[in-house]
Amino acid sequence: MTDGRVTVSNLKKVYGEADEGEFLSVVGPSGCGKSTLLYLIAGFLDPTSGTVAVDGEPIDGPGTDRGVVFQDYALFPWRTVEGNTTYGLEEAGVPESEREAIAERYIEMMDLDGFEEKYPEELSGGMRQRVSLARTLAYDPAILLMDEPFGALDRPLRESLQDHLLDIWRDLEKTVVFITHDVEEAVYLSERVLIMTRHPGTKKAMTEVDLDRSKGREAIVTSDAFTRTKNAVWRSLREETETGTEAR
Ligand SMILES: Nc1ncnc2c1ncn2[C@@H]1O[C@H](COP(=O)(O)OP(=O)(O)OP(=O)(O)O)[C@@H](O)[C@H]1O
Ligand SMILES: [Mg+2]
Incomplete structure (x- = not known):
């Protein structure tokens, strides 16, 4: 059984580390390489340079320690x-x-x-x-790799699955790497948000999310801390989309 610490280093520039049991979201302009990053961690793709390691061990292809949820269900x-x-x-x-x-x-x-x-x-x-x-x-799997899993769902269903996922994450202590283009979703779910630059994506910023999660969704999303964090992520993301050719 693995603990679920994911390390990505010097991988054609980007990245960093998702700690064991952490919920990390990744946001970035369309086409910057978010799915590619996820597939590298999943072991579906080989990096040109650099390494992906789980609990310090370089990965060698896909494994049941990592579970992938694709945007198009697959x-x-x-x-x-x-x-x-x-x-x-x-x-x-x-x-x-x-x-x-x-x-x-x-x-x-x-x-x-x-x-x-x-x-x-x-x-x-x-x-x-x-x-x-x-x-x-x-x-x-100790590590859940999710590529915009709720992007195509209507809002009530999306919110219900977000809360399901948080329950699962807390109960089963999984490491989650969650790609989304929805900044609110990223801040609501995660402990840290990785913001990527536009293509070819590198790490632009890592924002810590510090929210009082003892109350329900309504209290969380209306809190000052939530708004502040959301705006900070937005600002950073907008810098990338405004200077690029992508507007999403
Ligand atoms: N670091 C990189 N260097 C060179 N090419 C890259 C890199 N990362 C991704 N690419 C290429 O850029 C293209 C878009 O990447 P990808 O599908 O991962 O983007 P995305 O961020 O998931 O976009 P979307 O938000 O639209 O799903 C792909 O063809 C991919 O092979
Ligand atoms: Mg993608």
């Missing part, structure tokens, strides 16, 4: 909701006798009970994204 169309959810468990070598019960727990958590036998094409976008989350969470 479900297997030929597998049902349950079949998709058990996939990661199969990859992780969980015995067949245990898979169904584990899958069912996450299907329930994502409010998908009753849809176990449906295929992705029979589901809405929001439901597909929840299946994708269930599939990744089910095999319990």
